[in-house]
């Protein structure tokens with residue numbers, strides 16, 4: 001059958017279709033026989049990530065849409081946030097891709113702060129953005145996601161899509177369940193996030209899927225300077241909302257009717 005489409009286009013499309021990422025292979029039922037050996041590859045990726053990132057120093061991670069360009073207002077704000085936090089002594093970590101990730105790395109580069117990109121293998125070709133100075137490549141999303149949390153002291157979340165929401169809710173779940181502590185989550189762009197916040201404070205809260213205290217785990221701002229000040233306050237132990245994470249964890253335990261298993265320190 002002839003489609004009228006130039007042969008070169010068909011070849012490119014066929015090649016694209018044929019390329020499978022490691023994440024995809026792992027998640028496919030057909031590959032269950034090779035999964036035990038795949039674990040070694042996953043371990044290797046953890047080891048490499050730990051080795052590369054262990055010496056980073058205080059860092060914050062900037063998340064947000066991969067789809068915005070330099071003319072987008074959010075891009076300029078993310079550059080400024082990267083710059084201000086870089087000047088304040090933080091390493092800037094991003095997913096290493098385009099859009100808000102690029103903007104955050106760009107801000108860090110402008111002030112000479114360490115600029116880190118944790119790049120992910122995708123089914124289409126992607127280079128790390130040009131403002132990354134330290135880049136680590138990951139094949140598995142879940143390994144990369146752990147590194148994005150482990151080496152960071154705070155998350156700043158710019159407007160974004162599924163990827164960004166995944167990262168936001170990963171952080172909130174880790175805080176709510178006490179897996180990470182003293183970990184500010186700042187939503188940048190009040191207008192964009194308001195709909196989501198209304199839904200959290202509406203159906204999600206009223207149906208008891210979260211507690212009122214959980215809503216305190218995120219703060220929203222439109223000011224890059226406020227992002228910096230909040231993160232500095234938190235890392236200095238002077239957060240105005242001190243205790244907000246504990247309130248969320250306590251509410252989670254109460255909702256589940258569970259005791260606190262951690263040993264008392266006093």
Ligand SMILES: C/C(=C\CNc1ncnc2c1ncn2[C@@H]1O[C@H](COP(=O)(O)O)[C@@H](O)[C@H]1O)CO
Pocket residue numbers: 062063064065066067094095096097098101119120122126159160161162163164165167
């Ligand atoms: C889909 C496009 C580019 C994909 N490139 C990405 N490179 C690195 N990290 C990415 C990429 N896409 C998503 N991420 C991660 O999710 C967040 C952004 O996702 P969103 O769906 O765009 O909100 C980001 O923080 C990354 O960690 C070009 O369209």
